[in-house]
Amino acid sequence: xxVISQKPSRDICQRGTSLTIQCQVDxxxxxxxxxxxxxxxxxxxxxxxxxxxxxxxxxxxVIDKFPISRPNLTFSTLTVSNMSxxxxxxxxxxxESGKEQYFGPGTRxxxx
Amino acid sequence: xxxxxxxPAALSVPEGENLVLNCSFTDSxxxxxxxxxxxxxxxxxxxxxIQSSQREQTSGRLNASLDKSSxxxxxxxxxxQPGDSATYLCAVRGTTxxxxxLQFGAGTQVVVTP
Numbered sequence: 001x002x003v004i005s006q007k008p009s010r011d012i013c014q015r016g017t018s019l020t021i022q023c024q025v026d027x028x029x030x031x032x033x034x035x036x037x038x039x040x041x042x043x044x045x046x047x048x049x050x051x052x053x054x055x056x057x058x059x060x061x062v063i064d065k066f067p068i069s070r071p072n073l074t075f076s077t078l079t080v081s082n083m084s085x086x087x088x089x090x091x092x093x094x095x096e097s098g099k100e101q102y103f104g105p106g107t108r109x110x111x112x
Numbered sequence: 113x114x115x116x117x118x119x120p121a122a123l124s125v126p127e128g129e130n131l132v133l134n135c136s137f138t139d140s141x142x143x144x145x146x147x148x149x150x151x152x153x154x155x156x157x158x159x160x161x162i163q164s165s166q167r168e169q170t171s172g173r174l175n176a177s178l179d180k181s182s183x184x185x186x187x188x189x190x191x192x193q194p195g196d197s198a199t200y201l202c203a204v205r206g207t208t209x210x211x212x213x214l215q216f217g218a219g220t221q222v223v224v225t226p
């Protein structure tokens with residue numbers, strides 16, 4: 001299993017600003033994943049973050065909008081840049097362990 | 113493209129009744145299927161993982177079945193309790209999907225009344 005923590009748990013931000021979300025895992029993992037859950041909708045994968053290489057983004061998501069860092073095997077950050085109200089969502093960090101997917105508690109972002 | 117559907121979208125039952133939650137998927141080429149629970153404003157808790165070669169998995173009051181050929185999975189929760197109130201999500205990983213890429217259903221919101 002894996003225990004994942006995220007900071008901040010929630011934030012309210014003004015449009016045009018950026019927010020960086022941190023994700024910490026209690027064990028070393030090769031890949032970390034960032035998901036988004038928009039209000040009333042299900043989860044969508046944003047990108048996969050490997051240590052030592054650039055993140056791989058899913059269709060519809062770009063690095064300029066969602067830059068990701070992966071400095072070591074237990075930590076990653078996701079930045080939501082130049083925010084608009086449409087970015088209001090829950091952002092979740094995830095890892096895979098033993099073929100099972102584990103998720104962090106999420107960061108609830110509201111953009112005004 | 114894989115599509116995952118969960119029916120019903122919402123369900124309310126009195127305490128003690130058994131819960132039956134359905135999940136269907138359009139592409140049977142799956143690696144595994146996972147059931148999660150999400151409490152309001154919180155992350156996801158993994159409940160059960162079923163590999164494509166398995167027919168069912170059990171954990172306590174929870175039992176999940178998988179019929180890959182018909183593209184269906186069912187989560188049974190026996191003798192429901194108010195603490196079972198949450199949104200239940202199913203997610204599939206396709207055989208051609210990269211690690212960590214899950215296709216999620218929209219969820220079933222469950223309320224168990226005392």
